[in-house]
Amino acid sequence: xxxxxxxxxxxxxxxxxATACGGDSDSGDKAGGPVTITWWDTSNATNEAPTYQALVKxxxxxxxxIKVNFVNVPFDQAQNKFDTAAGSKGAPDVLRSExxxxxAFAKKGFFLPLDGTEALAEQDKFKPxxxxxxxxEGKTYGVPFTTDTLAFVYNKQLFAKAGVEAPKTWDxxxxxxxxxxxxxxxxxxxxxxxxxxxxxxxxxxxxxxVDAEAKKITIKSAEAKKAYGTWLSLFDGKGLxxxxxxxxxxxxxxDAFVNGKVASIVQGPWEITNFYKGSAxxxxxxxxxxxxxxxxxxxxxxPTGGHNLSVYAGSSKExxxxxxxxxxxxxxxxxxxxxxxxxxxxxxxxDAYTAEVKADPGIAGYQTVLSAAQPRPALPEYSSLWGxxxxxxxxxxxxxxxxxxxxxxxxxxxxxxxxxxxx
Numbered sequence: 001x002x003x004x005x006x007x008x009x010x011x012x013x014x015x016x017x018a019t020a021c022g023g024d025s026d027s028g029d030k031a032g033g034p035v036t037i038t039w040w041d042t043s044n045a046t047n048e049a050p051t052y053q054a055l056v057k058x059x060x061x062x063x064x065x066i067k068v069n070f071v072n073v074p075f076d077q078a079q080n081k082f083d084t085a086a087g088s089k090g091a092p093d094v095l096r097s098e099x100x101x102x103x104a105f106a107k108k109g110f111f112l113p114l115d116g117t118e119a120l121a122e123q124d125k126f127k128p129x130x131x132x133x134x135x136x137e138g139k140t141y142g143v144p145f146t147t148d149t150l151a152f153v154y155n156k157q158l159f160a161k162a163g164v165e166a167p168k169t170w171d172x173x174x175x176x177x178x179x180x181x182x183x184x185x186x187x188x189x190x191x192x193x194x195x196x197x198x199x200x201x202x203x204x205x206x207x208x209x210v211d212a213e214a215k216k217i218t219i220k221s222a223e224a225k226k227a228y229g230t231w232l233s234l235f236d237g238k239g240l241x242x243x244x245x246x247x248x249x250x251x252x253x254x255d256a257f258v259n260g261k262v263a264s265i266v267q268g269p270w271e272i273t274n275f276y277k278g279s280a281x282x283x284x285x286x287x288x289x290x291x292x293x294x295x296x297x298x299x300x301x302x303p304t305g306g307h308n309l310s311v312y313a314g315s316s317k318e319x320x321x322x323x324x325x326x327x328x329x330x331x332x333x334x335x336x337x338x339x340x341x342x343x344x345x346x347x348x349x350x351d352a353y354t355a356e357v358k359a360d361p362g363i364a365g366y367q368t369v370l371s372a373a374q375p376r377p378a379l380p381e382y383s384s385l386w387g388x389x390x391x392x393x394x395x396x397x398x399x400x401x402x403x404x405x406x407x408x409x410x411x412x413x414x415x416x417x418x419x420x421x422x423x
Contacts, residue, residue, distance in 0.1 A: 035322045037093040037315075038069040042078040042307070043343075047273050051342040052330075059329045066322045086110040086314065093315045093323045096307050097142055099133050100376060100383030105310070106136035107380045112311040112320060113139040119311070119327040125349045126331075133375050134308045142308025143331045144348035146339070149373035150200060150302035151366055153257070154264035154288040155280055158184050162263075166290040168300075170204070170230050173264075173293050177239030180263045188239035190253050190262045191231070193397045195389025197266055200302045201227040203374055204295020209385050210414065212377035215421045217414045220407050227295060228396070228403055235397055243397035266292055268305065272344035272362035289365030291372045304373040306348065346370070381417050388413035 039056070043049050049072045056068045071092065073081060079101050085091040086105070097105065105111050114120045120143060123131060130144035152173075154166060159176075162183040167173040177188025191197070202208055207223035210216065218224055235243040241262060244252050254271060256262040258278020275281045294300035309327045311320055329335060336352035339345060344362055347353055358364045376382055391413075392406040401409070411423065 034065050034067045035318055036067040036069055037319050037322050037326060038071060039094040039326070040071050040073045040078060040082065040092040040096065042073055042075045042096045042098070044270070045072045045074075048343045048345070051339055055330060055335055055338065059326060062329075063322075063325065066326065068326060082110075083108075086312065091312050091314060093312050093319045094326060095310050095312065096145060097310045098383070099142075099304070099306050099308060102134055102142045102308050102310060103136040103378045104380040104383070106139070106141040110313055111141040112313045112315075113141060114143060114311065114324075114327075115140050117324050118321075119143050119309075119324040119331075121328060122332075122349075125333065125351055127348060127350065127370075129304065129373075129375050130306070130348050133304060133306075133378075136378055136380070142310040143327050145307045145309045145331055146345045147304065147306035147348045147370070148268045148270060148346055149304055149366070149370060150197065150266050150268050150292060151369045152264060152290045152292045153267050153275070154290070155257075155260060156286050156288045157280075158186055158260070158263040159288065162188075166288060167293045170201075170234065170293045170295065173234070174237055174240065177263075178237065179239070181239030184263070186260070187241045187262045189234060189264045190241035190256060191234045191243070192253060192266065193243050193245055193249065193394040195386035195393060196303065198228065198231050198389065198393060200266065200292040200300070201231040201295060203301045204230070204293070204297060204299055206295075206297045206299055208377075209389070210377075210379070210382070210418065210421060212379045212382070215418075217411055217418065217421050217423050219411050219414060220423075225403065225407065228393075228407065230295065231393075232396060232403060243394070245394040245398040249394075266302075269344070269346050269362065269366040272360070272366070275362065276344075284361050287362060287365070289362070289369065291369045301372040301374045302369075304370075304375045306346075379418075384417050385414060388417075 041049055041052050053070055056070050060068060082095055126144050130147055134140050134142040158180060162180040164176040164179050167176050173189055180188035205223040205227040207218055207221055209219050211218050234240055253265055257265045258275055258280055260280035275287055276284055281287050291300050292302050309330060311323045333349060333351045336347040336349055337354055337357055340347050340357045344360055346366055388410045392410045395401040396403055396406040
């Protein structure tokens with residue numbers, strides 16, 4: 001829902017054409033010749049993919065017996081495309097899988113368990129919570145490739161001009177936004193109506209959309225109603241920008257922030273490079289990064305996101321062995337450092353946070369908020385729950401539905417996604 005959105009229709013068509021070279025491409029490998037594996041990369045085609053393509057060439061130069069067919073598939077299409085391909089023919093040998101997809105595809109038997117394989121030979125180097133997020137029913141189905149979380153990002157100059165600091169709570173944010181508006185003429189905060197971006201409000205009240213362990217839908221609990229009530233209140237007030245419920249809301253919010261037209265937003269590290277392209281952050285050190293404000297419980301945090309590299313269980317043994325070697329290379333400390341320096345994304349292993357990597361204030365800032373990131377439950381259907389929220393929250397924020405009606409509709413949609421959960 002967040003990365004790879006800028007991929008063009010041309011890239012999409014090329015991706016479709018290339019799927020025939022995926023896991024079903026054994027016939028293309030000549031006896032004694034290089035093994036060809038296909039990698040579906042789901043990153044932003046403009047900002048991130050070129051770095052991965054360069055690493056592919058580096059890998060091929062060091063492994064003459066392996067060729068990598070690189071295919072950039074738009075993020076918002078990749079999950080369905082892989083699901084379809086893995087269920088028939090043409091699935092790639094390696095997938096850059098969003099962390100929420102990993103348990104879903106593991107449950108279907110589409111991913112190869114990686115425990116004890118070459119790909120996880122350096123498992124102890126990765127952040128433990130990210131390895132946990134790559135597991136399903138006790139087995140590991142992905143190697144952490146990039147990680148992220150949401151943070152409160154702000155314009156230091158505007159905050160200093162208004163004499164305010166990064167807020168610790170949502171109530172603090174309302175006060176700061178009003179002061180910023182009065183002192184600078186700029187709105188202090190612009191929130192998102194997307195389900196993923198509303199998640200910190202739930203964590204701030206000690207709840208979630210569902211209780212996975214209790215197998216219960218909690219989207220209409222008293223805590224959830226309070227969380228979404230707080231979220232809704234941040235679209236109405238002095239210095240609080242009204243809700244944008246258009247299809248281009250993400251771009252509007254981002255553009256306003258990077259050009260100094262709004263003082264703060266909630267955003268992830270996948271936008272670091274784009275922050276620096278805006279007029280407000282020509283000086284990179286003007287970018288302030290803090291943990292998202294806390295709710296009434298005093299808890300603050302946002303979802304742990306990112307991507308794993310997973311290997312297709314339906315590939316031939318020869319291709320799987322080549323894929324495991326490729327995954328190990330792409331998740332090595334050296335490759336992770338290169339990716340961080342080129343793409344300004346967060347490494348998944350501590351030994352990749354070198355002094356040069358941490359010299360980027362964006363990366364250094366987001367690294368400090370990772371400790372507050374909350375892993376998602378290992379529920380295959382969990383990521384799909386944001387779909388109903390993406391439908392209902394704009395209706396609520398736009399005044400077309402009451403909070404109760406919107407959450408009731410979301411609950412009804414959840415019952416179809418997790419039919420064995422109680423209300």
